[in-house]
Amino acid sequence: MNETTWLVEIVIDEHDSDEGGSRTRAQARLRTRDTRTFVGSGLARRNPDDTEIPEIGEELATARALSDLAHQLIEATAADVETATHSRVHLTG
Structure with missing residues:
Protein backbone atom coordinates (compact mmCIF):
# COMPACT_ATOMS: atom_id res chain seq x y z
CA MET A 1 0.00 0.00 0.00
CA ASN A 2 1.29 3.45 -0.91
CA GLU A 3 0.38 6.29 1.37
CA THR A 4 0.79 9.99 0.73
CA THR A 5 0.19 12.71 3.28
CA TRP A 6 -0.71 16.27 2.35
CA LEU A 7 -0.94 18.87 5.06
CA VAL A 8 -3.26 21.86 4.80
CA GLU A 9 -2.33 24.96 6.77
CA ILE A 10 -5.22 27.17 7.84
CA VAL A 11 -4.47 30.82 8.66
CA ILE A 12 -7.31 32.83 10.21
CA ASP A 13 -7.51 36.52 10.98
CA GLU A 14 -10.36 38.64 12.31
CA HIS A 15 -10.85 42.39 12.21
CA ASP A 16 -13.61 44.90 12.81
CA ALA A 26 -9.36 32.15 6.45
CA GLN A 27 -6.79 30.88 3.99
CA ALA A 28 -6.29 27.16 3.40
CA ARG A 29 -2.82 26.51 1.96
CA LEU A 30 -1.80 23.23 0.37
CA ARG A 31 1.54 22.35 -1.20
CA THR A 32 1.37 19.20 -3.29
CA ARG A 33 4.05 16.59 -3.79
CA ASP A 34 4.94 18.16 -7.16
CA THR A 35 5.46 21.47 -5.29
CA ARG A 36 2.37 23.23 -6.61
CA THR A 37 0.77 25.50 -4.06
CA PHE A 38 -2.96 26.11 -3.82
CA VAL A 39 -4.55 28.74 -1.58
CA GLY A 40 -8.27 28.72 -0.88
CA SER A 41 -9.93 31.76 0.68
CA GLY A 42 -13.05 32.11 2.77
CA LEU A 43 -14.81 35.00 4.50
CA ALA A 44 -17.38 35.29 7.26
CA ARG A 45 -19.05 38.43 8.59
CA ARG A 46 -20.70 38.86 11.97
CA ASN A 47 -23.75 41.08 12.06
CA PRO A 48 -23.30 43.81 14.71
CA ASP A 49 -26.55 42.65 16.36
CA ASP A 50 -25.33 39.05 16.78
CA THR A 51 -23.57 37.74 19.86
CA GLU A 52 -19.80 37.70 19.46
CA ILE A 53 -18.68 34.06 19.27
CA PRO A 54 -15.35 34.05 17.36
CA GLU A 55 -15.36 30.27 16.81
CA ILE A 56 -18.43 30.52 14.59
CA GLY A 57 -16.76 33.00 12.22
CA GLU A 58 -13.56 30.95 12.23
CA GLU A 59 -15.42 27.75 11.38
CA LEU A 60 -17.49 29.33 8.63
CA ALA A 61 -14.53 31.14 7.04
CA THR A 62 -12.45 27.94 7.24
CA ALA A 63 -15.21 25.84 5.65
CA ARG A 64 -15.44 28.34 2.80
CA ALA A 65 -11.66 28.37 2.36
CA LEU A 66 -11.55 24.56 2.22
CA SER A 67 -14.41 24.55 -0.29
CA ASP A 68 -12.51 27.04 -2.46
CA LEU A 69 -9.38 24.88 -2.16
CA ALA A 70 -11.34 21.77 -3.16
CA HIS A 71 -12.69 23.49 -6.28
CA GLN A 72 -9.19 24.59 -7.26
CA LEU A 73 -7.90 21.02 -6.90
CA ILE A 74 -10.73 19.68 -9.06
CA GLU A 75 -9.98 22.24 -11.78
CA ALA A 76 -6.24 21.50 -11.62
CA THR A 77 -6.91 17.76 -11.84
CA ALA A 78 -9.13 18.22 -14.87
CA SER A 87 -9.08 15.25 -24.73
CA ARG A 88 -11.73 17.13 -22.83
CA VAL A 89 -12.51 15.86 -19.34
CA HIS A 90 -15.85 15.77 -17.54
CA LEU A 91 -15.27 15.12 -13.85
CA THR A 92 -18.35 13.90 -12.02
CA GLY A 93 -19.29 13.21 -8.42
Whole structure:
Protein backbone atom coordinates (compact mmCIF):
# COMPACT_ATOMS: atom_id res chain seq x y z
CA MET A 1 0.00 0.00 0.00
CA ASN A 2 1.29 3.45 -0.91
CA GLU A 3 0.38 6.29 1.37
CA THR A 4 0.79 9.99 0.73
CA THR A 5 0.19 12.71 3.28
CA TRP A 6 -0.71 16.27 2.35
CA LEU A 7 -0.94 18.87 5.06
CA VAL A 8 -3.26 21.86 4.80
CA GLU A 9 -2.33 24.96 6.77
CA ILE A 10 -5.22 27.17 7.84
CA VAL A 11 -4.47 30.82 8.66
CA ILE A 12 -7.31 32.83 10.21
CA ASP A 13 -7.51 36.52 10.98
CA GLU A 14 -10.36 38.64 12.31
CA HIS A 15 -10.85 42.39 12.21
CA ASP A 16 -13.61 44.90 12.81
CA SER A 17 -15.77 45.70 9.81
CA ASP A 18 -16.42 49.25 8.66
CA GLU A 19 -20.15 48.41 8.66
CA GLY A 20 -20.00 47.16 12.25
CA GLY A 21 -19.56 43.64 13.51
CA SER A 22 -16.45 41.80 12.44
CA ARG A 23 -15.01 40.01 9.45
CA THR A 24 -13.10 36.75 9.65
CA ARG A 25 -10.87 35.62 6.81
CA ALA A 26 -9.36 32.15 6.45
CA GLN A 27 -6.79 30.88 3.99
CA ALA A 28 -6.29 27.16 3.40
CA ARG A 29 -2.82 26.51 1.96
CA LEU A 30 -1.80 23.23 0.37
CA ARG A 31 1.54 22.35 -1.20
CA THR A 32 1.37 19.20 -3.29
CA ARG A 33 4.05 16.59 -3.79
CA ASP A 34 4.94 18.16 -7.16
CA THR A 35 5.46 21.47 -5.29
CA ARG A 36 2.37 23.23 -6.61
CA THR A 37 0.77 25.50 -4.06
CA PHE A 38 -2.96 26.11 -3.82
CA VAL A 39 -4.55 28.74 -1.58
CA GLY A 40 -8.27 28.72 -0.88
CA SER A 41 -9.93 31.76 0.68
CA GLY A 42 -13.05 32.11 2.77
CA LEU A 43 -14.81 35.00 4.50
CA ALA A 44 -17.38 35.29 7.26
CA ARG A 45 -19.05 38.43 8.59
CA ARG A 46 -20.70 38.86 11.97
CA ASN A 47 -23.75 41.08 12.06
CA PRO A 48 -23.30 43.81 14.71
CA ASP A 49 -26.55 42.65 16.36
CA ASP A 50 -25.33 39.05 16.78
CA THR A 51 -23.57 37.74 19.86
CA GLU A 52 -19.80 37.70 19.46
CA ILE A 53 -18.68 34.06 19.27
CA PRO A 54 -15.35 34.05 17.36
CA GLU A 55 -15.36 30.27 16.81
CA ILE A 56 -18.43 30.52 14.59
CA GLY A 57 -16.76 33.00 12.22
CA GLU A 58 -13.56 30.95 12.23
CA GLU A 59 -15.42 27.75 11.38
CA LEU A 60 -17.49 29.33 8.63
CA ALA A 61 -14.53 31.14 7.04
CA THR A 62 -12.45 27.94 7.24
CA ALA A 63 -15.21 25.84 5.65
CA ARG A 64 -15.44 28.34 2.80
CA ALA A 65 -11.66 28.37 2.36
CA LEU A 66 -11.55 24.56 2.22
CA SER A 67 -14.41 24.55 -0.29
CA ASP A 68 -12.51 27.04 -2.46
CA LEU A 69 -9.38 24.88 -2.16
CA ALA A 70 -11.34 21.77 -3.16
CA HIS A 71 -12.69 23.49 -6.28
CA GLN A 72 -9.19 24.59 -7.26
CA LEU A 73 -7.90 21.02 -6.90
CA ILE A 74 -10.73 19.68 -9.06
CA GLU A 75 -9.98 22.24 -11.78
CA ALA A 76 -6.24 21.50 -11.62
CA THR A 77 -6.91 17.76 -11.84
CA ALA A 78 -9.13 18.22 -14.87
CA ALA A 79 -6.43 20.32 -16.55
CA ASP A 80 -3.80 17.66 -15.77
CA VAL A 81 -5.94 14.87 -17.22
CA GLU A 82 -6.69 16.92 -20.34
CA THR A 83 -2.98 17.60 -20.82
CA ALA A 84 -2.15 13.90 -20.41
CA THR A 85 -4.94 12.57 -22.62
CA HIS A 86 -5.30 15.43 -25.12
CA SER A 87 -9.08 15.25 -24.73
CA ARG A 88 -11.73 17.13 -22.83
CA VAL A 89 -12.51 15.86 -19.34
CA HIS A 90 -15.85 15.77 -17.54
CA LEU A 91 -15.27 15.12 -13.85
CA THR A 92 -18.35 13.90 -12.02
CA GLY A 93 -19.29 13.21 -8.42
